[in-house]
Amino acid sequence: MRAAVLETSPGALVVQDVSVDAPGPGEVLVRTAAAGLCHSDLHFMEALYPTPLPAVLGHESAGVIEAVGEGVTYVAPGDHVITCLSAYCGGCDFCLTGRLYLCSNRAVLERAPGAAPRLSRGGEAVNQFMRLSSFAEQLLVHEHAVVKISPDMPLDRAALIGCGVTTGVGAVFRTARVEPGATVAVVGCGGIGLNVVQGARIAGAGRIVAVDVNRDKLELAQEFGATDVVDASQGDAVAAVRELSSGGVEYSFEAIGSKSATEQAFRMLRSGGTCTVIGMIPVGTHIELHGPDLLSEKKIQGSNMGSNRFRVDMPRYVDLYLQGRLKLDELVSARIGLDQVNEGFQAMKAGSVARSVIVF
Ligand SMILES: NC(=O)c1ccc[n+]([C@@H]2O[C@H](COP(=O)([O-])OP(=O)(O)OC[C@H]3O[C@@H](n4cnc5c(N)ncnc54)[C@H](O)[C@@H]3O)[C@@H](O)[C@H]2O)c1
Ligand SMILES: [Zn+2]
Ligand SMILES: [Zn+2]
Numbered sequence: 233m234r235a236a237v238l239e240t241s242p243g244a245l246v247v248q249d250v251s252v253d254a255p256g257p258g259e260v261l262v263r264t265a266a267a268g269l270c271h272s273d274l275h276f277m278e279a280l281y282p283t284p285l286p287a288v289l290g291h292e293s294a295g296v297i298e299a300v301g302e303g304v305t306y307v308a309p310g311d312h313v314i315t316c317l318s319a320y321c322g323g324c325d326f327c328l329t330g331r332l333y334l335c336s337n338r339a340v341l342e343r344a345p346g347a348a349p350r351l352s353r354g355g356e357a358v359n360q361f362m363r364l365s366s367f368a369e370q371l372l373v374h375e376h377a378v379v380k381i382s383p384d385m386p387l388d389r390a391a392l393i394g395c396g397v398t399t400g401v402g403a404v405f406r407t408a409r410v411e412p413g414a415t416v417a418v419v420g421c422g423g424i425g426l427n428v429v430q431g432a433r434i435a436g437a438g439r440i441v442a443v444d445v446n447r448d449k450l451e452l453a454q455e456f457g458a459t460d461v462v463d464a465s466q467g468d469a470v471a472a473v474r475e476l477s478s479g480g481v482e483y484s485f486e487a488i489g490s491k492s493a494t495e496q497a498f499r500m501l502r503s504g505g506t507c508t509v510i511g512m513i514p515v516g517t518h519i520e521l522h523g524p525d526l527l528s529e530k531k532i533q534g535s536n537m538g539s540n541r542f543r544v545d546m547p548r549y550v551d552l553y554l555q556g557r558l559k560l561d562e563l564v565s566a567r568i569g570l571d572q573v574n575e576g577f578q579a580m581k582a583g584s585v586a587r588s589v590i591v592f
Contacts, residue, residue: 235288235351235368236573237358241279244574245367250288251352252370255301256343259350260375262313265387267366267590268292269576270395270423272512275489276361277577280514287359288351290366290590291317292395294387297378304375312383314394316542317362319377333537338363341374366394367573369592379543385550388567388589389560392423393549395537396587397558399510400427400487402538402545404435408483408508412436415481417473418458419497420488421449422580423563423587424510426456428485430559433457434552437483441476443469446583456559464496473500486511494519494532503528510535567591 233252236245255261273289275281297311307313319341320332327335341363343350349357350372351365363377381390400423404410416432418425421444432440433456441460442453450461462472474480480502486494489511498507498521509532513519521532538545552558565585568576576588 233369234570235365236290236570237286238277238289239286241277241283241285243277245277245289247571247573249353250358250368252372253348253350253352255299255372257302258304258375259301259372260297260304260307260378261299262295262315262371262373262378263298264293264295264366264369264371264592266294266391266592268391268394268396268423269573269580269588269590271489271580272395274577274580275512275514281512282515283361284359287361288365288368289361290368291362291364292391293364293366293371294390294394295371298370306375307378307380311380312385312387312390313378313380314390314546315364315366315371315373315378316394316398316537316540316546317364317377318537318540318542319363319374322376330541331539333540341376367570367590379546381547381550382554384554388591389553389564390550391589392560392563392587393546396423396563397427397549397560398540398542398545399538400424401431401434401549401558402540403428403485403508403510403535404431406539407533407535408485408506410435410437410483413438414483415439415477417441417443417477417481417484417497417500418453419443419469419484419486419493420511421453422487425485425487426452426563426586428487428510429453429458430456434557439477441473441481443473449583449586452562452586455562470496470499477502481505483508489513491517491519495521498525498530498532501530503530506531506533508533508535563587564589
């Protein structure tokens with residue numbers, strides 16, 4: 233099959249032939265229909281985060297089950313599925329307390345050491361990225377990495393639920409638990425931030441302030457539900473948000489992966505407010521807060537994949553889309569082929585797209 237491989241980091245992807253094995257016990261083979269480009273892939277391509285190489289990148293996808301391994305009863309060939317990197321063991325402390333996104337025993341979802349690799353070329357193993365490797369014509373994954381969805385759902389838009397929607401909307405619903413009427417600021421309105429904005433709209437937030445340095449993103453944010461916008465390239469974004477929200481917001485979100493934007497998001501809070509950091513801040517970077525701010529009970533927390541229970545959450549997001557309440561059509565700025573994957577990441581860096589989706 234054709235797949236996009238990261239050979240060296242920093243580096244670009246190289247589209248080439250990679251072999252995929254037959255599904256073993258507990259595994260499913262998925263014919264990839266679509267895969268979205270998320271900034272997290274780019275962080276690994278830019279060596280801001282480490283991953284074993286060579287690896288087939290990509291982690292936001294949807295497709296159709298082609299074959300299942302021994303013991304798999306959850307899905308059958310022909311079923312439509314969304315993949316999720318939050319594959320769960322089902323038996324660790326985190327899984328058993330409803331926090332499968334923090335599962336601490338994912339090794340049991342991998343093949344045993346010494347077994348044939350899931351992905352290979354010329355007889356040598358190619359690493360699977362985040363237990364998925366979505367930039368490929370087929371995915372061979374553990375059954376705990378997929379959720380079955382309605383065949384009515386278009387698969388190119390379903391792919392976006394695999395990371396961006398679940399991360400952004402989930403950060404609002406599940407990590408921060410924003411309540412109706414609350415004030416919200418969203419710093420960074422790319423694929424993730426726009427989903428935070430629409431999550432806040434669906435949750436009934438009263439005021440939703442979108443912050444970005446790109447005018448087009450701010451316009452899109454208004455379409456997704458932002459009540460106010462702040463162009464961070466024009467002066468002090470913290471002061472602007474504090475003024476718009478009469479002294480600070482109850483919930484702020486960082487969706488960039490930047491030290492300074494995280495510090496800004498924290499300073500946008502009113503007393504008692506909560507800052508939720510979604511962006512992947514580069515390894516080795518420390519963030520600085522003004523200690524006395526904690527006396528006013530300001531809080532800061534991380535959010536991993538929207539604190540999801542994806543087999544419950546993703547079908548709900550599908551329903552919200554099919555009812556017209558979750559915007560996904562507007563999120564797809566470009567549909568591209570696998571061969572254009574590097575151009576897709578260039579467009580992300582240039583800020584000209586919300587999401588590019590590879591259609592197979
Ligand atoms: N925590 C998780 O589970 C999780 C999951 C998925 C993605 N992420 C991370 O979320 C972050 C965002 O991902 P994305 O795919 O939306 O990226 P993106 O590139 O699509 O969007 C980033 C946005 O930030 C804006 N921006 C850049 N610098 C800014 C600044 N100084 N002030 C205001 N806005 C600024 C850009 O214009 C762009 O609109 C990344 O770090 C990604 O790795 C985290
Ligand atoms: Zn992602
Ligand atoms: Zn677990």
